[in-house]
Amino acid sequence: MKLIFRVVTVCCLMLIANVWADEARPLHDDVAVEAQVRRLSEELRCLVCQNQTLADSHSELAEDLRQEIRVMAIKGMSDQQITDYLVERYGDFVRYRPPLKSTTLLLWFGPFALLLGGGIGLFLMLRRRAKSAENSPLSADEARKVNALLNKES
Amino acid sequence: MIPEIGHFALILALIVALIQGVFPIIGAARGNAVWMGLAQPAARAQFLLVAVAFICLAYAFATMDYSVTYVASNSNSKLPLQYRIAAVWGGHEGSLLLWAVILSVWTVAVSFFSKHLPSAMRARILGVMGLISVGFLLFMLSVSNPFERLIPAAMDGRDLNPLLQDPGMVFHPPMLYMGYVGFSVAFAFAIAALLGGELDSAWARWSRPWTTLAWVFLTIGIMAGSNWAYYELGWGGWWFWDAVENASFMPWLVGTALMHSLAVTEKRGSFKAWTVLLAICAFSLSLLGTFLVRSGVLTSVHAFATDPRRGLFILAFLVLVIGGSLLLFAWRAPTVGRGGKFGVVSRESFLLANNVLLAVAAISVLFGTLYPLFLDALGLGKISVGPPYFDTVFAPLMAPALFLMGVGPIARWKQATLPELAMRLRWAFGISVATAVILPLLLGHWTPMIGLGLFLAFWIFATTANLVYQRLRGADQPLIARIKSNSYSWWGMVIAHLGIAVFTLGVTVVKGFESEIAVRMAPGDVAHLAGFNFTFEGVTEIEGPNYSASRGHIRITKNGIERTLINPEKRVYHVQNMPMTEAGISPSVIHDLYASLGEPLDGGAWSVRIYHKPMVEWVWFGCLMMAFGGLLAISDRRYRLKGRTKPLPENATEIST
Amino acid sequence: MKRALLPLIIFLVVVGFLFVGLNLDPREVPSPLVGKPAPAFSLPRLDNADKIISNKDMLGKVWLFNVWASWCGACRDEHHVLVALSKSGVVPIYGLDYKDTRLDALQWLAEGGNPYVATAVDENGRVGIDYGVYGVPETYVIDKAGVIAYKQIGPVTEAVLRDKILPLVKRLQIQ
Numbered sequence: 001m002k003l004i005f006r007v008v009t010v011c012c013l014m015l016i017a018n019v020w021a022d023e024a025r026p027l028h029d030d031v032a033v034e035a036q037v038r039r040l041s042e043e044l045r046c047l048v049c050q051n052q053t054l055a056d057s058h059s060e061l062a063e064d065l066r067q068e069i070r071v072m073a074i075k076g077m078s079d080q081q082i083t084d085y086l087v088e089r090y091g092d093f094v095r096y097r098p099p100l101k102s103t104t105l106l107l108w109f110g111p112f113a114l115l116l117g118g119g120i121g122l123f124l125m126l127r128r129r130a131k132s133a134e135n136s137p138l139s140a141d142e143a144r145k146v147n148a149l150l151n152k153e154s
Numbered sequence: 155m156i157p158e159i160g161h162f163a164l165i166l167a168l169i170v171a172l173i174q175g176v177f178p179i180i181g182a183a184r185g186n187a188v189w190m191g192l193a194q195p196a197a198r199a200q201f202l203l204v205a206v207a208f209i210c211l212a213y214a215f216a217t218m219d220y221s222v223t224y225v226a227s228n229s230n231s232k233l234p235l236q237y238r239i240a241a242v243w244g245g246h247e248g249s250l251l252l253w254a255v256i257l258s259v260w261t262v263a264v265s266f267f268s269k270h271l272p273s274a275m276r277a278r279i280l281g282v283m284g285l286i287s288v289g290f291l292l293f294m295l296s297v298s299n300p301f302e303r304l305i306p307a308a309m310d311g312r313d314l315n316p317l318l319q320d321p322g323m324v325f326h327p328p329m330l331y332m333g334y335v336g337f338s339v340a341f342a343f344a345i346a347a348l349l350g351g352e353l354d355s356a357w358a359r360w361s362r363p364w365t366t367l368a369w370v371f372l373t374i375g376i377m378a379g380s381n382w383a384y385y386e387l388g389w390g391g392w393w394f395w396d397a398v399e400n401a402s403f404m405p406w407l408v409g410t411a412l413m414h415s416l417a418v419t420e421k422r423g424s425f426k427a428w429t430v431l432l433a434i435c436a437f438s439l440s441l442l443g444t445f446l447v448r449s450g451v452l453t454s455v456h457a458f459a460t461d462p463r464r465g466l467f468i469l470a471f472l473v474l475v476i477g478g479s480l481l482l483f484a485w486r487a488p489t490v491g492r493g494g495k496f497g498v499v500s501r502e503s504f505l506l507a508n509n510v511l512l513a514v515a516a517i518s519v520l521f522g523t524l525y526p527l528f529l530d531a532l533g534l535g536k537i538s539v540g541p542p543y544f545d546t547v548f549a550p551l552m553a554p555a556l557f558l559m560g561v562g563p564i565a566r567w568k569q570a571t572l573p574e575l576a577m578r579l580r581w582a583f584g585i586s587v588a589t590a591v592i593l594p595l596l597l598g599h600w601t602p603m604i605g606l607g608l609f610l611a612f613w614i615f616a617t618t619a620n621l622v623y624q625r626l627r628g629a630d631q632p633l634i635a636r637i638k639s640n641s642y643s644w645w646g647m648v649i650a651h652l653g654i655a656v657f658t659l660g661v662t663v664v665k666g667f668e669s670e671i672a673v674r675m676a677p678g679d680v681a682h683l684a685g686f687n688f689t690f691e692g693v694t695e696i697e698g699p700n701y702s703a704s705r706g707h708i709r710i711t712k713n714g715i716e717r718t719l720i721n722p723e724k725r726v727y728h729v730q731n732m733p734m735t736e737a738g739i740s741p742s743v744i745h746d747l748y749a750s751l752g753e754p755l756d757g758g759a760w761s762v763r764i765y766h767k768p769m770v771e772w773v774w775f776g777c778l779m780m781a782f783g784g785l786l787a788i789s790d791r792r793y794r795l796k797g798r799t800k801p802l803p804e805n806a807t808e809i810s811t
Numbered sequence: 812m813k814r815a816l817l818p819l820i821i822f823l824v825v826v827g828f829l830f831v832g833l834n835l836d837p838r839e840v841p842s843p844l845v846g847k848p849a850p851a852f853s854l855p856r857l858d859n860a861d862k863i864i865s866n867k868d869m870l871g872k873v874w875l876f877n878v879w880a881s882w883c884g885a886c887r888d889e890h891h892v893l894v895a896l897s898k899s900g901v902v903p904i905y906g907l908d909y910k911d912t913r914l915d916a917l918q919w920l921a922e923g924g925n926p927y928v929a930t931a932v933d934e935n936g937r938v939g940i941d942y943g944v945y946g947v948p949e950t951y952v953i954d955k956a957g958v959i960a961y962k963q964i965g966p967v968t969e970a971v972l973r974d975k976i977l978p979l980v981k982r983l984q985i986q
Contacts, residue, residue: 024673024681027761045538047840047945051396051453056389061945064936089943091843096540103534107525111518111547118510126498431818451832465833473826480819487815531831536840
């Protein structure tokens, strides 16, 4: 009985809720445009902030630029075109993803070159070591010292 | 009066630190026991003096003494007491004092727990830490004095930056500094060993628990900072690759490598030079981080107000400390022995490979962080290197490291064979590949990154499970006894590795499956996200101690059943008139439901951002597991200093990592 | 020995860069517009909203284009420098009143003096975006052909004027 009562109450509440509740409207109607604005503003830097993306910044300029991006997105411009538009005005500084060009080759490929170099160096080193090197993990002298110290610890 | 006492205590501390830094090291070189013996009392006296200075500054904050410039710039009479105390480290000068205090805490801890060390070694270690302290005390007393008077005194303070008025401010900086500064112990051990020419396994054993403890603090500190950003910044991000975040992450990466390298050095006597270099680098990167935050060389949301003299001072200090130790390294390292022999396929090799990967990752983070500076200094233009770059570069660098994590602990020391490893890991491999393919398909969304992330997470789960199963197998003993028969440090490794898996899983799922909406909500409006209904019940105005806030009420229901109520806030702090967002979050194991208030719109409506963040809590829980694993490893009885009089039985020296 | 020196060498290189970096401002972003034609605008004038001012009006002469606003604190610092410059008559200054309200702007000029031949009103900041404005005040030196020759970010100080802007203006005026 109690259960039925509760179910009925819940249903009534839901009905009431449905009568009262309005769908929250998206802030901007065009979902695809908004997704593009979001995607772009997450990769672009707010110029007046210390170090924030356009998406995260509350500064006025960031707001204006987001609006500008929105206007361009509505016009149907591509990500590349919109980014270019901003780079023309503010320089590469606005891009958190630095463009690939002569001055950034090292930035983009440096880590992987380093990884490759490290890997090769490691392999050569391991091979050389496997052939030579002393066979005892600790030298006799060292082992004696360790034991002496361990005995002393108290 | 009290600030003057603090100032005077700092001056005395500097003198004591000089004594601690100079005499014991010379004494150790000359075999002068009296000079060496100065280290211990000096370390303790210095701790007391720095602590007095710290207490004086805290007292000035607590009593709102606005005749002290630093207090007047970083607090306000309306600021609640806990934040007035946290404000001690809310600015440049006070955070340096926190640095010095924590350094002296570590020093004193070393002075108490180093009775078993040879006296020359102990004198050198404490001496090196004293010299570091000299640098910081001198820095404070010359260009960053927290006790500087303001005449005439301010009527009231300019307040602590509202961003910092948060419980996170109470825990995050001390934890982080405990980590940063804790690496000074490993550093001092390494320098002492280089000075004394005693780079043996004993050295590795002594510095291991210290290194691990510092790493535990750093892990918790970074985690706390990330979690703080998550709920404070209001956009649900938890890692931004900001210069200062990177500055804490680099020592973490190198410290992780160091822990593993120390294990090999202790157990097998190998990699000694490499381990010493890592110890130097871990602390050097901590110092570099301090420089980056305080010099104004890079822009960061965390940067302190800058002064070129300060930048120059720290740079000179860096050159002395890091340059000096690297020079010492270059001089002494070639004389270090090479240690035990091992095959190309062996646990040593896997650990070394992981070390290389972690080092490459750390260098890459450093490289990306400094690259804009490099270009600018060379006049080649200004660029920004941000999250898209680091995400792109970092994932492929770390993926092999995570893969090797599954193999390393299973491989034998000295010599393992690939076929044997493959046999043992084939099930783990199959399971993780299957999960990586099937799970995203069930969830309805597959990308290469999701696949890779899930594969690595389940790979670590599966291989670790395999490892534990192999160790606990065998029915001759009850399970409890079998669990106990493995050392704490081994279990610590298992838990820390599982923590990495949990972390990886969390990152992968939240990055791959999070969703968000931005809506206009009038009271009574309902928004839908991820199957939940978010009903906006309006906003009430509340008054905090030093801010006014609009507190939103959002009721979350699913299928008509009420789940929870969240209260995102929009605060305006009175003194600095700065708006702040406080997200409303309903956290759970499965997902966080997260809302933040934007701007008020017409008709009582607000712009509201709502986020669905699946498994985001796993990110931080994974970090906690890593930290817990570290603690477990330290509590291993091999490192216990008391009550042990005879050598350990052979099996107890089993290396965990 | 050689290999062991590598970390030290790398460190010293990094230190060299950090040292240079101490004297650089990481927040100052050089404009990519220098050497390019000034973006076109036609905007209402501050003194008379019905009149339109365009960058084409200034073709054939060297001019300064100063972006300012009444809400901008740093603009107050440079204002007297600009007023003095305009009195000297060396180079005409045009203003861009950026994201401001007309009344406040007029009052500001009435109080501090008006160094501008004319001021264009950029109420929504659209033209500011075209010029890559990110920190008011900013000042552009534009040559006879309408090409941007220099951009000053932040207030024009007497030193900047003497060492950079005026020599450049003189050179451009001769061309």
